[in-house]
Amino acid sequence: xxxxxxxxxxxxxxxxxxxxxxxxxxxxxxxxxxxxxxxxxxxxxxxxxxxxxxxxxxxxxxxxxxxxxxxxxxxxxxxxxxxxxxxxxxxxxxxxxxxxxxxxxxxxxxxxxxxxxxxxxxxxxxxxxxxxxxxxxxxxxxxxxxxxxxxxxxxxxxxxxxxxxxxxxxxxxxxxxxxxxxxxxxxxxxxxxxxxxxxxxxxxxxxxxxxxxxxxxxx
Amino acid sequence: xxxxxxxxxxxxxxxxxxxxxxxxxxxxxxxxxxxxxxxxxxxxxxxxxxxxxxxxxxxxxxxxxxxxxxxxxxxxxxxxxxxxxxxxxxxxxxxxxxxxxxxxxxxxxxxxxxxxxxxxxxxxxxxxxxxxxxxxxxxxxxxxxxxxxxxxxxxxxxxxxxxxxxxxxxxxxxxxxxxxxxxxxxxxxxxxxxxxxxxxxxxxxxxxxxxxxxxxxxx
Numbered sequence: 001x002x003x004x005x006x007x008x009x010x011x012x013x014x015x016x017x018x019x020x021x022x023x024x025x026x027x028x029x030x031x032x033x034x035x036x037x038x039x040x041x042x043x044x045x046x047x048x049x050x051x052x053x054x055x056x057x058x059x060x061x062x063x064x065x066x067x068x069x070x071x072x073x074x075x076x077x078x079x080x081x082x083x084x085x086x087x088x089x090x091x092x093x094x095x096x097x098x099x100x101x102x103x104x105x106x107x108x109x110x111x112x113x114x115x116x117x118x119x120x121x122x123x124x125x126x127x128x129x130x131x132x133x134x135x136x137x138x139x140x141x142x143x144x145x146x147x148x149x150x151x152x153x154x155x156x157x158x159x160x161x162x163x164x165x166x167x168x169x170x171x172x173x174x175x176x177x178x179x180x181x182x183x184x185x186x187x188x189x190x191x192x193x194x195x196x197x198x199x200x201x202x203x204x205x206x207x208x209x210x211x212x213x214x215x216x217x218x219x
Numbered sequence: 220x221x222x223x224x225x226x227x228x229x230x231x232x233x234x235x236x237x238x239x240x241x242x243x244x245x246x247x248x249x250x251x252x253x254x255x256x257x258x259x260x261x262x263x264x265x266x267x268x269x270x271x272x273x274x275x276x277x278x279x280x281x282x283x284x285x286x287x288x289x290x291x292x293x294x295x296x297x298x299x300x301x302x303x304x305x306x307x308x309x310x311x312x313x314x315x316x317x318x319x320x321x322x323x324x325x326x327x328x329x330x331x332x333x334x335x336x337x338x339x340x341x342x343x344x345x346x347x348x349x350x351x352x353x354x355x356x357x358x359x360x361x362x363x364x365x366x367x368x369x370x371x372x373x374x375x376x377x378x379x380x381x382x383x384x385x386x387x388x389x390x391x392x393x394x395x396x397x398x399x400x401x402x403x404x405x406x407x408x409x410x411x412x413x414x415x416x417x418x419x420x421x422x423x424x425x426x427x428x429x430x431x432x433x434x435x436x437x438x
Contacts, residue, residue, distance in 0.1 A: 037256035039267035048258035
């Protein structure tokens with residue numbers, strides 16, 4: 001699979017060895033994440049809002065109410081930066097200065113376009129559910145025409161994209177390796193615990209396997 | 220403890236019942252989070268970068284290399300929006316449209332100032348480590364003068380601040396409660412797994428309790 005081409009904005013400068021333009025890496029991060037942070041300019045000032053998303057090929061979709069200020073601004077062609085970050089671990093070095101975190105992040109720059117085609121919109125809504133919890137869509141009531149109309153869906157092309165990845169152990173200054181303190185990595189992951197059934201759930205409806213065995217691990 | 224005062228920017232409009240201005244709630248979210256997303260404007264366009272942070276009272280600190288473009292821009296007084304988001308669970312409703320997530324997020328608007336006082340800077344560096352992993356600072360080598368000079372620390376006042384919180388079960392349309400599908404909440408949390416010792420760690424250094432028993436739960 002081909003790589004994204006670095007631009008002035010996506011060229012990773014600081015710690016350039018962490019910069020990644022590989023499509024598979026970018027897709028892997030986007031597909032594992034649940035929340036993205038959407039940055040845009042409102043009245044001349046930056047705003048960052050968390051939201052859910054989905055991806056098909058080289059298009060990222062976000063959605064929300066038709067009365068959302070953010071979506072309204074973006075639908076008019078405002079510049080946007082979407083960032084997805086996965087925290088993989090704490091990197092515990094011998095020196096305070098060399099502490100770090102293992103993470104994978106993707107930054108997407110561009111402009112959003114409003115999805116108006118009803119079929120594409122419906123498909124995007126399926127995608128939002130299946131992105132968060134695969135297997136769910138086929139079991140639930142699909143959106144009505146009215147619900148579709150109440151939802152704004154925006155498409156953001158994956159064109160100007162970069163990833164940053166840090167993995168592996170702490171890197172201390174050579175002289176610090178003799179300091180007698182525990183050093184290494186404490187892995188972190190987003191995990192699910194026991195599902196909480198809705199109080200109005202009728203007797204006899206089992207927890208589905210896609211809920212019981214939920215995991216964000218991908219690929 | 221007094222509340223933050225909503226401004227034009229922090230007044231939560233969409234789903235206003237989710238808006239929170241209570242200091243304790245804001246502090247709780249900030250103290251549990253590890254990564255914030257910093258939004259600023261570079262060459263007229265929005266940029267969102269993930270980074271670590273720490274908090275003392277009503278000041279949020281971020282830091283990085285003195286050659287960081289982001290910190291350079293912010294140190295000059297650029298407007299900034301810092302957002303911290305904790306994902307608490309998937310909210311599985313009977314209708315696709317009513318699916319949601321339980322989350323807690325904080326948005327901070329303002330301008331950063333450069334921390335130049337060496338004592339405050341040193342204290343902020345302690346804070347960054349202790350925010351991520353309490354108990355660590357006293358065991359590791361503190362920063363040298365040279366390391367301090369290589370680090371930019373910025374302070375962002377917690378003045379124009381809001382939180383958004385969703386908790387609880389799915390809320391379906393009344394007619395949908397008869398749909399025979401499992402509904403409820405799948406709780407999510409960031410959890411630590413088995414620590415991975417650095418390959419160069421000498422024999423006999425045990426994993427400290429603050430690593431073995433690591434948890435982000437606060438308060």
